[in-house]
Amino acid sequence: MTTFTKLDDGGQPCITVSPYHRLSKVNDNVYGGFAEHMGRRIYGGIYDENGFRKDFIQSFKDINCPVVRYPGGNFVATYHWIDGVGPREKRPRRLALAWTGVESNQFGTDEFMKWCELVGTEPYLALNFGTGTLEEALAWLEYCNSTQDTHYANLRRDNGREKPYYVKYWALGNEVWGPWQVEQMTKEDYAKKAYQWAKALKLVDPSIVLILCRETGHSEWDFYTLKECMKLDLHGLGGSAIASLIDMHSIHIYTASTDPVKNAIAPRAAERAIEICGSRIDLARIQNNVPPTVPRQTICFDEWNVWEPQRAVGSEGAEEKYTLSDALAVGVWLNVFIRQSKYVGMANIAQSMDVISPLMTAKDGLIKQTTWWPLLLFSKYMRGWSVATHVSCDAYNGDSEPKWMRAACDTPWLDVSATIDDDGFASMVVVNTHLSEAREVDVSGLKVGAVVTAQAGVPSRRLLTNITVFDPPDNYSVPRTLYARVRKLDCDGDNTLLATWENYIPTGNSTAPCPDSCPVNPYIPVWVSTDLGETWSERSRVYDTQNGWGLRYQPELYEMTESIGNFSTGTLLLAANSIPADLSETKLDVYASTDKGYTWTFVSSVARGGDAFPENQFEPVWEPFMFIYDGELVFYYSDQRDPNNTLGQKIVHQTTTDLRTWGPVVDDIVYANETWRPGMPIVSELPFGNWIMTFEFFGAVEAEFAVYYRISRNPRTFGSKPDHALVATDGTVPRGSPYNVWTPAGGPLGTIVVSDGNNPELYLNHNLGGGAWTVLNTTAASSYTRALMVMPDDPAIIMIIGGGVLGGEDNSVQVTTVKIEPNLPKFGRCNAGSRANATGYRRQH
Template sequence: ANGLIKLDPTRVIGTIDDKVYSGFLEHMGRCIYGGIVDFDCTVPGLTNEKGYRLDVGKALKDLDMPVVRYPGGNFVSSYHWLDAVGPKENRPRRPELAWLGEESNQFGTDEFMEWCEYMGTEPYLCLNMGTGTLDEALAWVEYCNSDKNTYYANLRRKNGHEKPYNVKYWSLGNEVWGPWQVGQMTAEDYSKKAFQWAKALKLLDPDIKLVACGKDGLDTWDFTVTQALITQIDYYSIHLYTSHEEYYKNVTCVAAAERAIQITSRLLDLATITQKAYDKHVKICFDEWNVWDPMRAPGHLGAEEKYTLSDAIAVASWGNLFVRQAPTVGMANIAQCVNVIAPVMTTPTDMLLQTIYYPFLLFTKYMRGQSLNLHVEGPTYKGETGAFFGDYMKWIKTTEPAIMLLDVSAAKKDGIVSIAVVNRSLEEDVVTAFELEGEYKEDVVTYSVYNDDIAAVNTYEKKDVVGIEEKTVKLSELKSFTVKKHSFVMLRITQA
């Protein structure tokens, strides 16, 4: 098949917020304990004196995530942050209602803040709107951010942390709409409660940025909540996981997420106008996204996904859509970082980078700066597609004429144009002509993620079945450049 990609680097769509490469850590399965920390580790050099897994720290540092969301997820809806501060021997073990486990509270707010500092990332805390109270939420903000002579600020000092952490991002609950959520609410009830919480939280600390709990962008929940909260919030959160056992459905259903962003941004525009919130520029915070099917995933809670090459292709398309939708997305958090629906896996003695780690790494490394407009031609997919939140895709099927098999985005930063090309065809290489406006240097660096087998996985025995292959080609070769079937290629072209 033939393809065409036309690019003019002066045609800027918008600035890519670095925060779209953020992460998420939840007290779920082996994400915290056994993932980012191992307090029982016996392998010399694998952890530091604080119990941080150093190999995991390095793998995540390479992903350069600007923000990490914590502590949930569903977990947060019955979490009392006060249980997890102060002397560790005094911290209560609690039943945990989201994943029906026990929480030791040995890793809490101060440990997370210290870990963020070590990682060079900013914390983003999610508030408990299930069993939690507004008093408790205010106390948490005071504990983290206040430099005054008040009770919770002093408690932080007493716990050995003189300086405030200045946590900027706070979200008003997690998936409050879900029947699985402790404290599920209707959109109306949530809106009323969140409005009052937002007012009080901003009185305490006007500098914080508040994230409202949205659904997937398509529900009446999203209409009601954007209308009710637009004047109080800075970000509006949506969640979506995509996945399908059939290859084409798996790699194309990511389109649902792009439509979710487009629809949500229009709902936000509408709310801005109807509520006369003209000074507000509320951005989307896509604070849970990934390929995930809890029914297929092995391990505890259906959370220990084993990612294939097909999933890596899907994750590359997730990256593309965040770049293309740059003007409206202010943050996105891959869910999650370690062991749970994650690019990085561990055993007590070893670590593994899954297939999806590699496309995500290429995006966070190179797809920053300005997002560029593109013209793309090529083969299309006209068959069935699917998604984790199923009906959504049925609707997209009836509104989209076809889904492009060449899925592309482009970014420009520091005189380098990066083009991310996913060929989702299962059968055909696409011989692609790049038509680039402007002058460029001769050498083009390319990074490919490919395997002959779409089911290929990395294992502890064979860790590098899927990785990144780097190659330098000549600019003239881009007139007829082969993008292999079911592969992801990133091209880095330097402006002359």
């Protein structure tokens, strides 16, 4: 446990650790997982068309997860295990009522057990208390655990498994108190049914651990079911006075808040729930005269996480995109389980893949979200015994979510737990939940001369400074290169980066790097790096195969995150402006690659315009940008085609559901002034369902081509949203050809990062577009439109790619990386410690 002394603001924080004052054993099962048939969790997560996903198996081994709950969750209320065993071609497809889907039953009991053996984890099965029967539950237990010559044990043998699985943990239903459940029950009906099922199940196998269904730990349901079910039953246990029918009591709580501080501290409400539930277990035992010879029942916290169901809807797969604030909340959650290890016998993060998960799958790889890293740190270091710890610091005094927590819980800014393992290594986690202030902490209690190390997250690597991607030959035309773009192949799984740019080959010159079949046509180059930008080589060239003009301007790369029409997830799209040599027309064409950029095929034309000049009397289309949203590819561009000749330029978009046919032109940014010209649209997704579009605005009062932005809940409705001028706190007004990305690093709400074409600096915002913009100096050179990319191995590092400046005579394509937040502070001033391995993570702006 951790005690707390509240200091006034400005007081010197201090943490005192007593590593030899062991309090309670930390059960390894607090690092348990959960695999429900929900969204992509099973099909595409654990299991795909090639069988078990090996990349997920390895990641799961990294956290040494000891136990995994299956198959639900709400799903279990209509699940019949018998449907999921035997020959797969004979397994029935069933309606899955919990998440309004269809269950194929191609992954069932035997597949789950085999997967558990592969990853080295123990199975935990939940019984169907909705449409299921006691007979069905007894049959499943027999199938899994029996050594007898009986029907269901023999069925297991017929299905290829001679040895029993010996499943230890069994849940008596799931959330049957909830109105969303099939066969919702009252607490009275549930307690009666659960107790009778427990007696029967332990007749089949008295060694199993039975887990009682719960609510929040502090509800009337919890106390009633505890009192009715946690009692000595000599008849039900064959006369034993050293065992219990019910071994654990389940709690489910999810936390979330749009306020980053409330979000980070919310798991402290779960800590109070654990304390209340633990006391109620004791009270039930006292009132039921349970003798001390019966082991004390513990809490199974078998669903916990950060989840806001309105932003990650369960029936739509519940795929949360986590922020730094969420990672801090997960750190606090895990601190809670360490501090309350006296009561907690198991905890299962909900869930382990894709569905509100720290791990997300792509077709050919995994994405480790911010919440993965605290889970990894805890699972590596925070084992053994919890030790006495005292924290003195100031505290958060504002409102909380849930509201009752404000009066029931302390909320220090520093959330701390500590352990010592069997080898005598002490570990401590400190989570600083303050929105903007770092803390320097005195740490005492360890022996003088201790070796103290710090773990703060992902190991850093060297930053890149103006690494040359492509230096064109001397015979290239001015400006040689321009308008560079870079993309990480998220579906590739091996840190592959692709880059492209405007390529000013010396058209008509026989020495030009272009084959004889197209001696006068410019092409768009595609180059590749497989070492995160250190080195680059050519992968392919994209030629204009439709118009005979050449792909001259404004290439844009995109990797499809889901299937559209006949094009599958992972397909690469390249959009570019096809323009004849006399610049008399513009045509935004799309090409596709299904082999990671080696070969390209024309797909469709989106828009066609007039002369390629940026003056108002001409009517070109320019500057494409695209991504998938809500089952459509949304394609933005700048449009000078005004039939009424009352507008200079506007930003528009069109959409497609098949990549072949395109919907009508929809206005996004339009000003009723023929001299005003918004352009260069770039759109990024933000947390909590918001989107940001940045653009340059010729006509702005702040500066010529000042960078503006708009925020929208729907990326197809920017047209109705207000303008915001980007002005930094030092008065800098970025100008021209902006680019933006959002990263979860840099603050509780992550960071919006914006570049411009006039300065080498970047502009950072830690409040989802509200509040201050700060300037970050970089070593990158100025370039006309500097594209940005969040590095896949460290979200605090941003790659900048530039192709040079307009009119530049020595332009080349270069990449630079920059860290958007300083290195995390060291662990603090340590007065002592013997063989101490102190682990923690802190954040600082």
